[in-house]
Every structure is written in C-alpha cells, then in structure tokens.
Amino acid sequence: MNRFQGCLREGEQEEKGQLEVIRETRRQLKEHKRLYLATRRLLLLGGNESGRSTIFKQAKILAGKALDGKREQATAVHNIRSNLKADIETVVATVKHLSPDAGLDHPEIQLSLDYIVSASAQRDFSFPPEFYEHARALWEDAGVRDCCERARLCGLMDCSGYFLDRIDVIKQPDYEPSHQDLLHCRVHTPGVFETKFQVDQVSFHLFYPEGLNYSSQVWAEYVDHLSAIVFVVDSSSYDLNFSGTNKLQEALNSFRSVCCTCPSSLCVLLFLNKQDLLAEKVLAGESKIEDHFPEFAHYTPQDATPEPGEDPRVTRAKYFIRDKFLSISRACGSEGCRCSAHFTCAVDAENLRRVFSQCANLV
Template sequence: MEPDAKEAKQVSDKIDAELRREAQLKQQAPKGPKLVLLGSGDSGKSTVLKQLKILHGQGFTDDDRLAFRFKVRANLLDAARMLVSFLESNGIEFEHSENKLHAQAVQQFVLDCNLPDSIVNSIRLLWNDAGIQEAAKRANELPEYLYTSEYFLNNIDRCASSDYIPTDDDILRVRNRTVEITETKFTIENKVYTFFDVGGQRSLRHFWAPYFSDDLSAIIFVAALSSYDQFLLEDAEVNRMTDAISLFGSVCNNKLIQKSAIILFLNKVDLFKSKIESGTSPVEKYFPEYTPRDFKETGAWFKNKFHEQKRNKNRQIFTHFTTGTDTRNMQAIIAAVKDIVMKNALTSLGMI
C-alpha cells in the first residue's frame, strides 16, 4: 500500500473508531424522560410548551418577540374579520351603520407588519359596536375563532403601537397551530426532558403512532374544557369535546404505552368557568344527559367522561384542571408532572 493511501486509511479508521465510541457512549448514557403532548386541535398544547420555555428554558429572545409581534397583529385582524363575517351572514345589524365602511376597510386590508392608524381606528370602532359584541357572544359557532383574540382586541392600542414588543402574557395567547412535529428539550432539576408536540387536527393524527413506544415516559393529553359547545374545523357535525373524549380513549387504551403515565390536562378552565357561570351556552344543549350544576361540578362531570374511556380499570389517570395562559398555575402543575414521571419510572423498575 502506498504511504499516502496507508496514512489515509489510518485516519479513516481512527475516525470510524471515534464515531463508534461516541455512539456507544451515547447508547450507554442515561436517557432523560420522553413526553408526548397530544390532543385535539386548539386544545392548548402549544401553550403548555411556551410555559415550559418560560419556566425551564431560556425564555423568549428578542427575535422571538419580533416574530410574535406579527402573529399578535394577525390574530387581532383575523378575529375582527371573523366577527364581521359572522355578523353579516347571520342577519345581525351594526349598532352604528357607518361601521359598515369600517368593516369593509378591515376585510380588504392586507397585513404586512404594521397596522396603520386608520385600520386600528376601524377595528376599535367595530369592537365597541353592539352588533359585533352580539356576534362575539355567539363565537362558539365559529370553528376558527379564538377567544384569546379578544384579549388583543381589548389591548389594540398597545398591540398596534410602533414600539410594541409582545410580553410573555401576549405570546401565551397567540394562536400557534401545530402543523408539524416539534421536539423540544428542557432541563428540569438537572434532568433533560424531551417533549414532542404533535398536531391534533384529524389529518395529522396518523403521525402519532411512531411516538407510542416502551421508552415513552408519559403522555400529556390536553383537552379544552371550554370546547363543549364548539365543533371541529374539519367536520362541522362533530362536537369538539366528544371528539376529544373519544380520542383520549384510543390513546389511553393503546397497548404500546401501557407502561407510560397518562396525564390529562383539562385546559382553558378560565373560559370554561366564564361560559358556565354566564349561562349563555348551556351544557345540556350539547350533552342532553347533563343535569345543570355549578362550575366545579360540571368540570368533574366532564372529567368522569374522560376517565370512563379506559378499559383497564386499574390504570391510573393523573388529571389536572389547567389554565394554560396562567404561568403560576402551570408552574405548580409542571412540578406535579415531574413527580408523576419520576414515580412512574421507579415503579417500572420495581423500586416502588
């Protein structure tokens, strides 16, 4: 063998040996917990990830906030347009007829980055119109309407200002539909947790299967309690809560994840409470078997609906009532999730 060829082979062999050693070390290294976030579309899964980033990640960078600035304004504009369209298609009259011109301006406006003063004024006048407020009360009839957009409509002057930088509270309320699988790692008490967020729309659910495996520490299933009076964007005949309950059953009864902890987040408690206590959207209209009761009892009633789905009566389901946009609430719940994952791991090893 020529000297140059011999030297090249030695270098190649050395690289191969190093790669094998690294692969072996990686295989031998203790693996941190793996968790999958599942749930129907618009249940609040991505908000949970945002809270993890705030509480256990590096938070949001300046570049992140600039990107969210556009999303905030897009959410705000979309909400105004949806309410105008709903008003017009359902025979609701504007309180002030001149707002028809403002509605037309908002519908025709193309957002690049900034909201000009004229559009801000139009949105403000529309949002204060009694007709639009009537449409907002029936927002559950709009599959794509996001209630948190009302937060931005109520803060339009701040969100539209030229020097606006989104706060953490703003970012938590931005609609962020998951259309791909994301993998995010967080260090919690010196242990690396890997979270997979998989889209919940029907067209994306076939992507869930590869994540159901023996080494999965836990599944966090997120369901929006406030969705009891809403219907799927993909199928206007299917109630969102009914879909979530059925979907939860298919997850918790999956034979591939019998060793994984099942954690149920009954999310959007704040919106749910508002609907129940206002009486504007009675549960019995959508669930005839329901008997009217107070907010807490209604939450417990839906919790039982989910728990009834499990076939293995000995399987434990860890349930938490959550408000994804409330950082203090989520901090306590994430701490509880950590304890559940650790306890489940010790049980699997026969140490408990």
C-alpha cells in the same frame, strides 16, 4: 540505558493518559445515563385549539427560551398582528351572520365593516394605521361587542378578544410582545418540536407534534423513550362543533384511541385545559352542558375537591368532563395505560408549574 528508561517513562505516561481518558469517558457516559433516566420525556397530544401550543410555549418560557434574537421577535410581532387581523375578521363575519338581529350602536361603523372585509382579501397585508383605527372602532361599538359576546357564549364564535383589547399596544412601531401575548398567539407550523425545562429541580423533555395527526402511527416511534403522554382537552368545547361532530366528543374519541393503543407501562397525563373559559360559560348560563350531553342533568360528582371560592356549578361541570374521560381509561381494562387527570389553564404560568410539579411524581 538512559534512553531506554526515557522511552519506558514516555510509554507509561502515554498509557496513564489513555487510562485517564477512558475513566473520564466512562464518567461522562455514567452521568449522561443518570441524567437520561432522571429526565421525564413527555409527548404532547390533543386536538386543534385545545391549548397544546400554549402549553408548549409555557414550557419554552420555563426553559428561558421565549424569544431567541431580533429575527424571532420580529416574526412574533408579525404573527400577533396577523392574529389581531384574523380576530377582527371573525368579529365582522359574526356580525354579518347574526344580522339583522345584531344592531350597531353607530350606523357609521358600516365603513369600518367594509374596510375589514376588503382587507381580508389582501394576501400581503402591511397593517397601515387606518387598519388599527377601523378595528378599534368596531371593537368599541357596544352593538358589536354584545353580538360577539352572545355568539361566543352560544358556541358560535371562538375568539377571546385578547388581542382586540390590546390594539393600542400592538399598533405601536416599537411594540414588543409580552409573555401573555406570546401565549395567546396562534401559529400553525407542521413539524415535531421539542424543548427541555425544569420544575422543582426535575428535568422534563417535551415533544410537540404540531399540525400532524396524533394517531399511533405518528407517535409510535417515540413510545420506547417516553415517560408519559400528555393529552390536552379544551374543556370549554362542549358546545362547539368540528366537521359536524361535537368537539368535546371528538376529543373523547381521540382519547379512547390513545388509551387503548399505548403500552400499559406509560402514564397518560390528562390536561383538562381552558378551565377559565369553562367556568365563564357555565356561570353565564347561555349554553348548557345537558343540551349537548344529556347525562349531565343527573350527574353528581363523587370525589370533587372544589377550589377555594369556586362556584358549585363550575365544580360539577369540570368533574363531569373529567369523569367522561376517566371512564374511557377504565374501560380499556388491564391492557390500557394509567391515567391521571389535572385541571389546567395554559395561560396561567403558576398553574402549569404546579401541575408539572405534580406530574413529576407520577412518571
């Protein structure tokens, strides 16, 4: 009898243990479902050089994943130095393109020009000390700087000069990239990347297709699980051309495709990026928006809210570009998706944090 009672107690304890496992499994599944439903899942779309990769890197920094380990840091250092080399090669190409109108302050700088041209043909470049010296000599030449500034403001050159201003830092053997260095670094690796981060206790899961065509065939498989699509635009590209097409017009065409093919249940978050560069171009007055979009000459914003201290010319320009995109989302009619526009500067961490906080209430 005692043996029977012992077996009975063992059976009850085993059954109790199984019930506890079932309850814990149900609790975990319920918590997983709660977290899943509370997470905003975003797909990051937009054209090349729109700032998508910078926004993704900002998201990784928000997640505390700027660089993982020494190997990733060494890769970042190499990529940044390669960006520096590409930038100085762009400078040399610009000088040669505008020659003889672009004079050099120091004739001996021709030696540095020839060195960079020679280095550009080398596939496995080792970044010797003389490379940095020649690059700095070129970048410090007033004639070269003036040439590049005119070319950039006229839309003939897409190079911010960020790494060229940091040559003496980047050349150091123990150089460690800063957050801003990582944000400005351009690396194109095809694939779909993702990261998770939080802003104001709201969880986000960001998907980033890099080097892929962002037509519906590419992102359709994500739609059922998405909260919103983030479409990034280079607002300063109104005077740049891509394969014979104005880059801003190309972005408008792509945006139309996204708005007219995504489900009405989705929200499109329009990130009008590079506001700092747009303001710089507008205030410089070298390249006028109306020369590329004639309708701007008669445009008056209806609901503009300027930033504190913002020049009225900048306000008018950025709202004109915003309204160009919003008119497309409205033209898609009831079949189109909701659209919310935001002015962004991807290299400004506080700006992006604020924008993501606003987006949390929209999706």
